[in-house]
Amino acid sequence: MRPVFAFLLLALLCACQMNSANVNTNGEDETDNDFAEFDDDFVDASYDTETAENADSSRGAGRESYIERQEVPKKSVSNDDEEDGLVENDDEFEHFQDEEEFEGYDAGDTMEPPIDQKTEPKLKIPNIPLHFRTHWDSYWMEMLMVAGLLAYFANFFAGKAKNARLAQLWFSTHKALLDENFALVGDDGKVENENPGLIKESESLYTLWCSGRTCCEGMLVELKMIKRQDLVSLVAGLMRPQLDQVHIKIDLTRGLMDSFVFAVGSKKTITKIFKEYTDLSKFCSLVAKPEDRYNVPSGFGVLSEIPEATSAILESRVITALNKYQSYIDYLHISDQFSGQIQQEEGNTLKQPETRPVLLAGFNLPKHAEMETIKPLLLLIFYLMERLKVYRMSKEAKAKADKNRLRVEEEFLKSTHAARAEAAAQRREDKRKQEKERVLAEEDPEKQRRWELKEQKRQAKKNAPKMKRLAVKSL
Secondary structure (H helix, E strand, C coil), rough: CCHHHHHHHHHHHHHHHHHHHHHHHHHHHHHCCCCHHHHHHHHHHCCCHHHHHHHHHHHHHHHHHHHHHHHHHHHHHHHHCCCCCCCCCCCCCHHHHHHHHHHHCCCCHHCCCCCCCCCCCCCCCCCCCCCCEEEEHHHHHHCHHHHHHHHHHHHHHHHHHHHHHHHHHHHHHHHHHHHHHHHCCCCCCCCCCCCCCCEEEEECEEEEEECCCEEEEEEEEEEEEECCCCCCHHHHHHCCCCCEEEEEEEEEEECCCCCCCEEEEEEHHHHHHHHHEEHHHCCCCCCCCCHHHHHCCCCCCECCCHHHHHHHHCCCHHHHHHHHCCCEEEEEEEEEEECECCCCCCHCCCCCCCCEEEEEEEEECCCCCCCHHHHHHHHHHHHHHHHHHHHCHHHHHHHHHHHHHHHHHHHHHHHHHHHHHHHHHHHHHHHHHHHHHHHHHHHCCCHHHHHHHHHHHHHHHHHHHCCCCCCEEEE
């Protein structure tokens, strides 16, 4: 009996020890395993033995990965303590790369399907229009611009050469006549005349200065050509035709001619210069029906101050030249009161503009470069110079001319009276300021006191009402 009882007692003790060991193991699992609450979800009585084993293995792997993650910060903290907190753990997000960590997680539609490395990706290329095409009709705008530039530059050089050729042709045609009448032809303004001849001011303007002749101080010739070098000007000239012209300006010797102002030319030009030049607008009037009165060609106008002088200038020889060269003569202008064009700010000037005697002429150049045709017109200019030298007006005509000049001077003084009065007042005020500064600079109290008293009396007299003194006779 004793051996049997002892055996039973030993078996009971072993069973109790095993039960206690199981209880301790389950308690540790519940406290240490955070996934213990999910154990019931993974356990199913309907699973077979193989499914249960797989679930147990997966839970074991999850617990192992979690334990490893919990140990990593501890190790890093211990290492930080050892290295004074200067080392950071680079593997903090390493668990995101663990495939077992996200086992069973359903990404849904947000995750892209895996790409097969063996098959080539299918690319969709949209149909985008090309910026540069191979067809020439796509560059019509650029071709037009290039053609326009080529045309402009080609016209520039061609027009420049033609203007230079016409100017040189005029000079060579008239050079012999100029040499006969002037001692110096083609002065370039230097001490030694290095380049006698025409001076090129621009591509369409050439000048020639001549001097050394009686009756005049000098003659300036300006050849104003059409701006053939400018394509835009040529196109504008199609709507408003222009002509090549030569303008002659002769500064007559003072006292050579009598006092009168006169002009003759085409009606269009006469109307224009009548509005532009001061002497013509102030002294002359437009003659009505000049064809009947002075026998000028039809289409010509006459501006006259003294009818007697106008009749003396428009004699038979001049009338013959006007009729013969009507298409080439633009205007003739003779004046002893020439001061240039009307100034827009003339009312602000306090002094009359300086005047001088001149002989002006404008001629049209022939279209076919036949310069010999207009050569007699230069002879007409020399004839008029000699005519002005010998012509003298009557006493009545001179008295009328003097009266006209006095009238113009009075009109000028009236128009500038207010400005001159203001200028005089300003001069007096400046003079008083200078006197005051001089007195104050001397630092003499007595002089300063006397000057102040004098200034007070002047101001009182200026502000006092003006009264007239009337003499009353006693009865």
